[in-house]
Amino acid sequence: MIVVSELNARRGAFSLKNINLEVQKGSTMVIIGPNGCGKTTLLECIAGLQKVDSGNIIIDGVDVTHLPPEKRGVGYVPADYALFPNMTAWKNIWIAFKKSKGLELNDLYKIIRLLQINDLLNKRVECLSSGQKQRVAIARALALKPSTLLLDEPCSALDPPTKEAFRRGVSDLLKEIFHEFDIPVLYVTHDLLEATAVGDKIALMNHGRIEQVGPINEVFESPRSKFVAEFLGFNVLNGRVISSFTTGILIDIGGVVLNAECQGGLSEDVRDVFVVIKPQDVVLLPTKEGLGLKWRNCHCNILSGVARRIYLEGSTAKAEVEVGDVVLKATLSLEYFDEFDIKPGREVFVYIRASKVQVIPRTKTGEG
Amino acid sequence: MGSFINENVIRFVFEVPGIVLAQFAVVSVMAIKMLKETFDGISPRYEKVARTLGYTELEAFFFITLPAAKRGILGAALLSWARALGEFGATIMLAGTMRFKTETLPVAIYLNLAAGNLGGVATLSIILLLVSCTTQMVVRKLLYRGFAP
Numbered sequence: 455m456i457v458v459s460e461l462n463a464r465r466g467a468f469s470l471k472n473i474n475l476e477v478q479k480g481s482t483m484v485i486i487g488p489n490g491c492g493k494t495t496l497l498e499c500i501a502g503l504q505k506v507d508s509g510n511i512i513i514d515g516v517d518v519t520h521l522p523p524e525k526r527g528v529g530y531v532p533a534d535y536a537l538f539p540n541m542t543a544w545k546n547i548w549i550a551f552k553k554s555k556g557l558e559l560n561d562l563y564k565i566i567r568l569l570q571i572n573d574l575l576n577k578r579v580e581c582l583s584s585g586q587k588q589r590v591a592i593a594r595a596l597a598l599k600p601s602t603l604l605l606d607e608p609c610s611a612l613d614p615p616t617k618e619a620f621r622r623g624v625s626d627l628l629k630e631i632f633h634e635f636d637i638p639v640l641y642v643t644h645d646l647l648e649a650t651a652v653g654d655k656i657a658l659m660n661h662g663r664i665e666q667v668g669p670i671n672e673v674f675e676s677p678r679s680k681f682v683a684e685f686l687g688f689n690v691l692n693g694r695v696i697s698s699f700t701t702g703i704l705i706d707i708g709g710v711v712l713n714a715e716c717q718g719g720l721s722e723d724v725r726d727v728f729v730v731i732k733p734q735d736v737v738l739l740p741t742k743e744g745l746g747l748k749w750r751n752c753h754c755n756i757l758s759g760v761a762r763r764i765y766l767e768g769s770t771a772k773a774e775v776e777v778g779d780v781v782l783k784a785t786l787s788l789e790y791f792d793e794f795d796i797k798p799g800r801e802v803f804v805y806i807r808a809s810k811v812q813v814i815p816r817t818k819t820g821e822g
Numbered sequence: 823m824g825s826f827i828n829e830n831v832i833r834f835v836f837e838v839p840g841i842v843l844a845q846f847a848v849v850s851v852m853a854i855k856m857l858k859e860t861f862d863g864i865s866p867r868y869e870k871v872a873r874t875l876g877y878t879e880l881e882a883f884f885f886i887t888l889p890a891a892k893r894g895i896l897g898a899a900l901l902s903w904a905r906a907l908g909e910f911g912a913t914i915m916l917a918g919t920m921r922f923k924t925e926t927l928p929v930a931i932y933l934n935l936a937a938g939n940l941g942g943v944a945t946l947s948i949i950l951l952l953v954s955c956t957t958q959m960v961v962r963k964l965l966y967r968g969f970a971p
């Protein structure tokens with residue numbers, strides 16, 4: 455198990471502030487955030503490659519905060535894999551194996567078999583493809599018999615189709631590795647799809663801080679701040695509470711009034727809020743009468759708007775709809791837009807369940 | 823200082839060590855520049871990863887960085903040697919031009935030319951040219967064979 459508590463570190467003008475993390479054996483924590491938010495610096499702090507100003511890093515009950523990297527027993531795979539040049543794949547792995555404590559040669563062959571690199575062992579690293587280099591780099595890190603595995607953007611060097619195939623491969627691979635080695639894995643990425651495919655838990659970072667950490671479903675279901683909601687691609691709108699009821703609240707979002715079921719309850723003095731709506735919870739229809747039975751008895755917002763833009767993002771289609779002064783993003787299949795004849799410039803009705811409207815109180819700093 | 827070393831430590835002026843010193847002074851700048859380029863081309867990340875694999879700073883240098891720089895070091899040594907072979911000015915100033923004592927290839931060409939022995943000049947020039955070309959070819963093969971430091 456790895457525990458990071460109250461960690462502060464500086465690298466030039468950038469600093470990590472008050473990082474708290476806990477990863478259990480056999481689980482994967484995905485650290486995600488925009489470029490320059492401190493993901494790699496955090497991994498380097500855990501690996502011992504970056505000086506820590508204050509706080510603790512505890513691996514398997516041992517405080518390693520001030521130990522040099524060679525005494526931590528942490529397997530680290532950097533973004534560029536950093537396989538040693540002018541050596542074969544086998545020599546790269548052997549260099550780590552020589553220093554491992556308690557790993558038998560049979561275990562090493564098991565790692566090689568698991569990562570399917572048997573045929574690559576005699577190849578020089580310059581002759582390997584990005585995907586092959588990645589697997590050799592993971593094998594090298596595992597050959598140390600590490601107590602923790604740190605993977606820094608392992609898919610960043612792959613092109614999108616390979617990335618997609620490898621993403622699926624990595625998730626299966628990591629699960630097998632957990633089974634075999636029972637170690638905590640920290641996986642850094644800035645790709646949401648990759649994060650959901652690989653991780654059990656997710657930590658979102660911004661400006662050197664962790665904004666939210668928790669199981670992936672929980673973070674996707676209830677983002678705790680404006681940054682998290684925006685990073686996940688949700689609609690985030692500035693709102694003002696008009697009135698509160700026992701069943702929910704009414705919020706004004708730029709001339710449009712929305713019903714929200716506020717399950718956790720909102721304190722009475724909160725007026726300024728952020729309204730968060732997932733694009734997949736925004737349903738568009740050309741008429742007011744087209745919804746099925748399951749919508750009839752629900753507490754639902756029906757808003758009139760104009761479709762402004764419809765575009766493809768990967769395999770899904772997205773639409774931007776102008777409702778009053780605000781623009782809402784909706785995610786639907788492209789066939790849906792064709793079937794209901796929703797085109798840019800056309801009037802549409804926007805359906806949003808009140809239970810799907812989340813409300814985050816706005817703090818004095820302007821952040822949720 | 824110079825005369826003290828010359829009288830009590832090692833004699834450089836008009837002696838063989840003088841050739842070595844003169845050639846070292848001329849060639850070392852080029853050798854250091856080439857070695858710096860070689861080591862600059864090796865990412866410090868390799869040493870960082872080696873440290874996480876259980877190697878100390880010194881071990882990481884000897885087991886990872888130095889083998890990665892092997893070809894660059896060999897190339898620098900060969901080019902420096904080839905440059906030293908053709909060195910004339912500094913050698914003649916420090917070691918002089920004494921036949922069979924401080925006579926390097928360029929000095930021998932100079933002495934043969936002064937004596938009017940054009941056949942000797944041509945032979946020695948061709949030897950020097952062959953050695954230089956061979957060295958260049960070996961260095962090219964060593965350094966530019968798809969090698970990424």
